[in-house]
Amino acid sequence: MQHIDFELEGEYVELNQLLKLCGLCDSGGAGKALVASGAVRVDGAVESRKTAKIRAGQVVGLGDVEVRVQAGPAQ
Template sequence: MLELTLRGDYIELDKLLKALGLVESGGRARMVIAAGEVTVDGQVELRKTAKIRAGQVVGYAGQDVRVLAPA
Protein backbone atom coordinates (compact mmCIF):
# COMPACT_ATOMS: atom_id res chain seq x y z
CA MET A 1 0.00 0.00 0.00
CA LEU A 2 1.28 3.45 -0.95
CA GLU A 3 1.03 6.37 1.45
CA LEU A 4 0.60 10.08 0.82
CA THR A 5 1.04 12.66 3.57
CA LEU A 6 -1.15 15.71 3.14
CA ARG A 7 0.30 19.23 3.20
CA GLY A 8 -3.07 20.78 4.08
CA ASP A 9 -6.55 19.59 5.02
CA TYR A 10 -7.17 17.68 1.76
CA ILE A 11 -5.98 16.93 -1.77
CA GLU A 12 -8.22 16.76 -4.82
CA LEU A 13 -8.57 13.26 -6.25
CA ASP A 14 -7.16 14.03 -9.70
CA LYS A 15 -4.13 15.74 -8.15
CA LEU A 16 -3.50 12.77 -5.84
CA LEU A 17 -3.31 10.33 -8.77
CA LYS A 18 -0.89 12.59 -10.64
CA ALA A 19 1.24 13.38 -7.56
CA LEU A 20 1.88 9.68 -6.95
CA GLY A 21 2.64 8.97 -10.61
CA LEU A 22 -0.31 6.58 -10.97
CA VAL A 23 -1.25 8.50 -14.13
CA GLU A 24 0.96 10.49 -16.47
CA SER A 25 -1.12 13.68 -16.54
CA GLY A 26 -3.99 15.53 -14.94
CA GLY A 27 -6.07 14.93 -18.07
CA ARG A 28 -5.53 11.19 -17.80
CA ALA A 29 -6.46 11.34 -14.10
CA ARG A 30 -9.76 13.03 -14.94
CA MET A 31 -10.46 10.43 -17.65
CA VAL A 32 -9.95 7.39 -15.39
CA ILE A 33 -12.04 8.99 -12.63
CA ALA A 34 -14.89 9.74 -15.06
CA ALA A 35 -14.68 6.15 -16.35
CA GLY A 36 -15.35 4.83 -12.84
CA GLU A 37 -11.90 3.26 -12.43
CA VAL A 38 -11.08 4.97 -9.11
CA THR A 39 -12.45 4.10 -5.67
CA VAL A 40 -12.42 6.03 -2.41
CA ASP A 41 -12.95 3.91 0.71
CA GLY A 42 -14.14 1.05 -1.51
CA GLN A 43 -16.79 3.05 -3.39
CA VAL A 44 -16.48 4.25 -6.99
CA GLU A 45 -15.81 8.01 -7.02
CA LEU A 46 -16.80 9.98 -10.13
CA ARG A 47 -16.06 13.50 -8.87
CA LYS A 48 -12.72 14.55 -10.35
CA THR A 49 -12.01 17.11 -7.64
CA ALA A 50 -13.40 15.14 -4.68
CA LYS A 51 -11.64 16.29 -1.52
CA ILE A 52 -9.59 13.40 -0.16
CA ARG A 53 -8.80 13.74 3.54
CA ALA A 54 -6.57 11.96 6.06
CA GLY A 55 -7.68 8.39 6.80
CA GLN A 56 -9.22 7.74 3.40
CA VAL A 57 -7.98 5.02 1.03
CA VAL A 58 -7.94 5.60 -2.74
CA GLY A 59 -7.77 2.64 -5.12
CA TYR A 60 -6.72 2.64 -8.77
CA ALA A 61 -5.19 0.03 -11.10
CA GLY A 62 -4.54 -2.48 -8.33
CA GLN A 63 -2.83 0.08 -6.09
CA ASP A 64 -4.21 1.34 -2.79
CA VAL A 65 -3.14 4.68 -1.37
CA ARG A 66 -3.62 5.55 2.30
CA VAL A 67 -3.85 9.29 2.93
CA LEU A 68 -2.08 10.47 6.08
CA ALA A 69 -2.51 13.66 8.11
CA PRO A 70 0.18 16.34 7.86
CA ALA A 71 3.16 15.77 10.15
Protein backbone atom coordinates in the same frame (compact mmCIF):
# COMPACT_ATOMS: atom_id res chain seq x y z
CA MET B 1 -1.58 -5.32 -4.07
CA GLN B 2 0.72 -2.31 -3.99
CA HIS B 3 0.31 0.18 -1.12
CA ILE B 4 1.33 3.84 -1.26
CA ASP B 5 1.30 6.12 1.78
CA PHE B 6 0.56 9.73 0.79
CA GLU B 7 1.15 12.55 3.27
CA LEU B 8 -1.12 15.57 2.94
CA GLU B 9 0.44 19.05 2.86
CA GLY B 10 -2.88 20.76 3.65
CA GLU B 11 -6.41 19.86 4.73
CA TYR B 12 -7.19 17.88 1.55
CA VAL B 13 -6.02 17.05 -1.96
CA GLU B 14 -8.24 16.86 -5.05
CA LEU B 15 -8.65 13.31 -6.33
CA ASN B 16 -7.26 13.94 -9.83
CA GLN B 17 -4.19 15.67 -8.32
CA LEU B 18 -3.64 12.81 -5.86
CA LEU B 19 -3.48 10.34 -8.75
CA LYS B 20 -0.88 12.53 -10.47
CA LEU B 21 1.19 13.12 -7.32
CA CYS B 22 1.33 9.38 -6.60
CA GLY B 23 2.53 8.67 -10.13
CA LEU B 24 -0.60 6.74 -11.12
CA CYS B 25 -1.10 9.01 -14.16
CA ASP B 26 0.92 11.64 -16.04
CA SER B 27 -1.26 14.71 -15.49
CA GLY B 28 -4.28 16.09 -13.71
CA GLY B 29 -6.22 15.74 -16.96
CA ALA B 30 -5.30 12.07 -17.18
CA GLY B 31 -6.43 11.72 -13.56
CA LYS B 32 -9.80 13.24 -14.45
CA ALA B 33 -10.14 10.75 -17.32
CA LEU B 34 -9.40 7.82 -14.98
CA VAL B 35 -12.05 9.02 -12.53
CA ALA B 36 -14.57 9.54 -15.35
CA SER B 37 -13.95 5.98 -16.56
CA GLY B 38 -15.12 4.58 -13.21
CA ALA B 39 -11.75 3.01 -12.43
CA VAL B 40 -11.10 4.93 -9.19
CA ARG B 41 -12.48 3.93 -5.78
CA VAL B 42 -12.53 5.97 -2.58
CA ASP B 43 -13.06 3.99 0.61
CA GLY B 44 -14.19 1.03 -1.50
CA ALA B 45 -16.85 2.85 -3.54
CA VAL B 46 -16.50 4.09 -7.13
CA GLU B 47 -15.92 7.85 -7.09
CA SER B 48 -17.17 9.89 -10.06
CA ARG B 49 -16.29 13.39 -8.81
CA LYS B 50 -12.99 14.23 -10.50
CA THR B 51 -12.03 16.88 -7.94
CA ALA B 52 -13.44 15.16 -4.84
CA LYS B 53 -11.67 16.39 -1.69
CA ILE B 54 -9.61 13.53 -0.30
CA ARG B 55 -8.75 13.92 3.37
CA ALA B 56 -6.56 12.11 5.89
CA GLY B 57 -7.80 8.61 6.70
CA GLN B 58 -9.30 7.93 3.29
CA VAL B 59 -8.11 5.15 0.98
CA VAL B 60 -8.04 5.58 -2.81
CA GLY B 61 -7.85 2.54 -5.07
CA LEU B 62 -6.92 2.18 -8.73
CA GLY B 63 -6.51 -1.32 -10.11
CA ASP B 64 -4.22 -3.21 -7.73
CA VAL B 65 -2.83 -0.01 -6.15
CA GLU B 66 -4.12 1.35 -2.86
CA VAL B 67 -3.20 4.85 -1.66
CA ARG B 68 -3.58 5.55 2.06
CA VAL B 69 -3.90 9.27 2.73
CA GLN B 70 -2.31 10.45 5.96
CA ALA B 71 -2.20 13.77 7.77
CA GLY B 72 0.96 15.75 7.15
CA PRO B 73 3.00 17.59 9.77
CA ALA B 74 1.11 20.19 11.80
CA GLN B 75 1.41 23.63 10.28
